Amino acid sequence: MITLASDFGTPYPAAMKGVLGQRTDARVVDVAHDFPRQDVRTAAFWLREVLPYFPPATHLVVIDPGVGTERAALVLRAGDHTLVGPDNGVLCPAARRLAGGDDGEREAYVIDEDEVGPVNPTIPSQPSEHGSPRSNTFHGRDVFAPAAAAVHDAESDALGSLTCLESGSVGVDLELPTADLEEHRAVGEVMVVDGFGNAITNVPGSFLDGRTRVLVNGDPVPVGETFAAVSVGARLATVGSHGYVELDVNRGRGEEAFGLAPGDRVVLETPS
Secondary structure, X not given: OEEEEEOOOOOXXXXXXXHHHHHOOOOEEEEEOOOOOOOHHXXXXXXXXXXXXXXXXXXXXXXXXXXXXXXXXXXXXXXXXEXXXXXXXXXXXXXXXXXXXXXXXXXXXXXXXXXXXXXXOOOXXXXXXXXXXXXXXXXXXXXXXXXXXXXHHOOHHHXXXXXXXXXXXXXXXXXXXXXXXXXXXXXXXXXXXXXXOOEEEEEEHHHHOOOOEEEEOOEEEEEOOOHHHOOOOOEEEEEOOOOEEEEEEOOEOHHHHHOOOOOOEEEEXXXX
């Protein structure tokens, strides 16, 4: 299988799927195409949390604010998985987790953009002997999709033999921030806000163990194992499915009730 993730919305992913369909019989599964535009960190967080639930696959990721520049195009092998995308850090947190941590097995390759071959419409409006030119604004279609197809159809131990790949290294690493933890205090930040308005922090959920209430940036908030632990419209701190503390509202939007946005500092404390 090839998974596909981008910040493209619609209809651009359809063109990428068309290219994949021309070059491979792989099953294509959408992860998301509504990541915040050009927000590398948010996409990196979600990919780290979602991709480990897939069986071994090729993961095609295009959140690429540097498209058309000198930034490299990468293929990362991480354990039994392979990730394809721009060298801007978006692949790195997921690759570390898929490889089993910093010491896990990982290899990096640079895509030779001149060797992926021209991408043509199946019914070209302007036939060209040399194929359609590579766009400077849509490498998802013209570089990453054909490279992902080639990678998927190659044996994992033979990636280095693909003509479109050269041995390389990650130029832009991205390590998502971790919280500072003490016995009665945690200082972290909001990593993302999901579609329900839940403000997901980087504070490990274990910080809430044994606590029925915490101070969130100085305000007392009940701790609950479920949203229904508080009345409708009330705030709470809970542990999300990803294992981190999130700040929520039962049937409401936590980011509005807490006045928080991604990147905002969050201090959790045990009330005195």
